[in-house]
Amino acid sequence: QSVLTQPPSVSGAPGQSVTISCTGSSSNLGAGYGVHWYQQLPGAAPKLLIYGNNIRASGVPDRFSGSKSGNSASLAISGLQAEDEADYYCQAYDYMLNGRQVFGGGTKVTVL
Amino acid sequence: QVQLVQSGGEVKEPGASVKVSCKASGYTFSTSDINWVRQAPGQGLEWMGWMNPKSGNTGYAEKFRGRVTMTRDTSTNTAYMELTRLRFDDTAVYYCVRGLSGSLVLGNRFDPWGQGTLVSVS
Numbered sequence: 001q002s003v004l005t006q007p008p009s010v011s012g013a014p015g016q017s018v019t020i021s022c023t024g025s026s027s028n029l030g031a032g033y034g035v036h037w038y039q040q041l042p043g044a045a046p047k048l049l050i051y052g053n054n055i056r057a058s059g060v061p062d063r064f065s066g067s068k069s070g071n072s073a074s075l076a077i078s079g080l081q082a083e084d085e086a087d088y089y090c091q092a093y094d095y096m097l098n099g100r101q102v103f104g105g106g107t108k109v110t111v112l
Numbered sequence: 113q114v115q116l117v118q119s120g121g122e123v124k125e126p127g128a129s130v131k132v133s134c135k136a137s138g139y140t141f142s143t144s145d146i147n148w149v150r151q152a153p154g155q156g157l158e159w160m161g162w163m164n165p166k167s168g169n170t171g172y173a174e175k176f177r178g179r180v181t182m183t184r185d186t187s188t189n190t191a192y193m194e195l196t197r198l199r200f201d202d203t204a205v206y207y208c209v210r211g212l213s214g215s216l217v218l219g220n221r222f223d224p225w226g227q228g229t230l231v232s233v234s
Binding site for chain 2: 032033046092
């Protein structure tokens with residue numbers, strides 16, 4: 001059971017938009033720590049996608065956007081493309097836990 | 113470019129130890145922590161701990177304390193993660209990743225990631 005909660009899967013047709021939620025608590029997202037998002041393509045290592053809640057990493061298309069409010073954050077993908085099919089993880093720092101970096105359980109995005 | 117290159121896959125028996133290396137290039141090794149994250153087959157990402165290459169200071173997730181040791185060799189810009197008393201459920205891909213510091217909002221992000229090292233316990 002992950003400290004940050006994500007839906008296991010979301011799907012959409014090409015061109016549509018999808019949103020992935022990431023829910024934390026007062027010791028991580030609610031404490032003001034930034035949330036970071038990673039994309040993991042099949043068989044590859046994760047790659048930084050969005051950091052500091054809403055800043056796209058270098059080379060990331062503007063179809064990807066992030067937001068955060070209180071204990072929750074979201075990753076939105078607009079104009080869904082086949083190459084966006086991947087697993088997406090949110091991550092943040094947690095000051096309460098001995099395991100100080102925490103991840104969401106991951107969300108599989110399927111392009112129909 | 114900034115790059116982390118890890119050692120090759122390993123097959124170990126239960127009770128054995130494994131040591132994975134991670135060679136950094138393209139940046140000043142001492143300026144950023146190295147974190148280790150693992151991913152069991154078909155599962156999510158699990159943070160194991162961090163190491164500061166300049167001081168050698170470390171911090172481990174509670175789950176791994178007593179079994180994991182993170183070290184470095186500053187002469188070769190290489191970080192190491194050793195896991196002892198291996199169990200079947202330690203079978204996973206182990207990633208090293210650079211931790212980038214910053215403000216409350218921008219800090220604690222991971223970039224880039226190594227290519228991963230598969231450790232199979234069987």
